[in-house]
Amino acid sequence: MPADDPQTQLALAALDADAAARALSGGTPSRPSFAELYAYATDPAFEARPALLAALVRDPSLRAELRRLLGNVAKHSFPRQAAAASGAVARREVVGAMLALTISRADPGQAYLGIELTDPAAPPPSVLSLVGGDGAPVRLTLPAFAGGAVQMLLETAGETYRLLADPETEVFLI
């Protein structure tokens, strides 16, 4: 359900109004609206306010809410790997999709992120969302898939690589 769909907009506005009313009556501190969180999770063009990102860092329950939301809307979800992984994660695989990190031989400070879909004809994802154990989530717009695959270059010192290599991180292809 796209975030700019009129019915979705109406439903989100109603949810926000309800949350605002509860916050006012209960005296609880306000938090980013569900509509904003929904847009962040589903709309590649949505630019998050610094306040939303700060709230996601500060509030574990909001991060958990985002994680659940992403899990619901994602075409493919890669769970945390803590139970089975030791050290950095180089490859994640679920039914329908595979994600691999390969350090560049030419420049060890960079790495290739490859994403492959089992079914090349399946609708390709357009956004990669990463939610780690702490800190702000990271969202990345994906280039166009070709033949069910896409490849990007990442700096190994960057946050995106750090999160992808961290077994605690959940990865969502939206």
Next chain:
Amino acid sequence: MTAAHIHILTTEGPVLIQRIAEEDPGIRSVVCVDGRAEALPISPAYDAFVRRPTGVIERFTGHGAYRMDVASAVTEGQSWQLAVYLAHVAALKGAATPAVYATGEVDHDGAVRPVAYVERKLKTIGPLDPDAVILVPADAVPDIDTVEGVRLVRVATVDEALAAVGLEPPAVPVAAASLARPAHRPRTARFRSVALALAGAVLLFWLGFQPAQWAGMASEGRLLDLETALDAADGVGRVQAGLFRTYMSARRPDPNGVRVEAAILAAPTGAACGEAAKAFSPGDALAAGETVCRAEVRAFAGNEGGVVVGRLAYWPDGLGVGRAARILRGSAEPGGRFWQIDFAGNPPPGAVLRLALIAGPADVSGAQPWYSDLLSTAQGGAALEATVQRLVRLGYAASVYDWRIR
């Protein structure tokens, strides 16, 4: 930085090729600007230009993945191909070149094809060294002979371009070689030549382009690429593909040679899962009320060596029912692979662990669509057997193991 000074002529000005470096064969070739971690949009076209069967670079370098850095962006078209071809040959030979400015498209046979906007590209060239070389496709800009005092060299083939910049052609592929024959020879020598030619033909049949390429894919574990290439073969290639499948099938490891060890760890309570957990064989009955903590599975390659890889799937509601709750790739261990799955809660009755193993000459890379059947379909069923046979024809043995947890 390469010792060669080869520039791609573009309408925005010449772009220096700074570096060409081999990358992991599992990635796709990329073009980046000045070492930055951002692939240019022409990267997929560069990958196709490099990689067999479409590309021409892998044919003489034997390697299918490169990173190329250029001084500024090259945004579209195919006219970069001639300069890039020259840069790959120079990099392969470690050769220096004069300053080279080139535009032209290179086809599969090494012909240099015409490109657009040659005159506009030439106008962007600044002052030149006297020994610089400017290469354009034959018949391009007939009314321009020199730029900045340097003569244009018109080339119809990559060999002409290589000669113009002082580079030797790379080794010619076997199939393109021709045998020179003297006019008169003794009968024995002629017979020997015929025998050699026949042997050569047989060798070409077996080791010619396609089987050599397929063998490369098999040794790199690129099974889906291999299967696609075998399926796409036609004409003589179809016969070669059939024989290649037979050959690979015969050479596959014995699935019975793979050794598997599995243990279910259980404890009186969930809290005791750390130290007090006891190991049971998957077939053993657990005591009533025991908490299942985790399962540990190990697989070891047989005496024939090779690599064993696989996936472990956890089906809480029974094999193939709903979605697998977890699918683990496992981690490499000396001589084999290890999987461990922790259970957050006690597995429900009927929960199944399915281990799918693939044994062969190399770790499997790329997409692996066969796992969806290997991990979910019933043993003895036609779907599973078809998938196993699909891998057998690529030289890999597949086997599955099921454990009911409670």
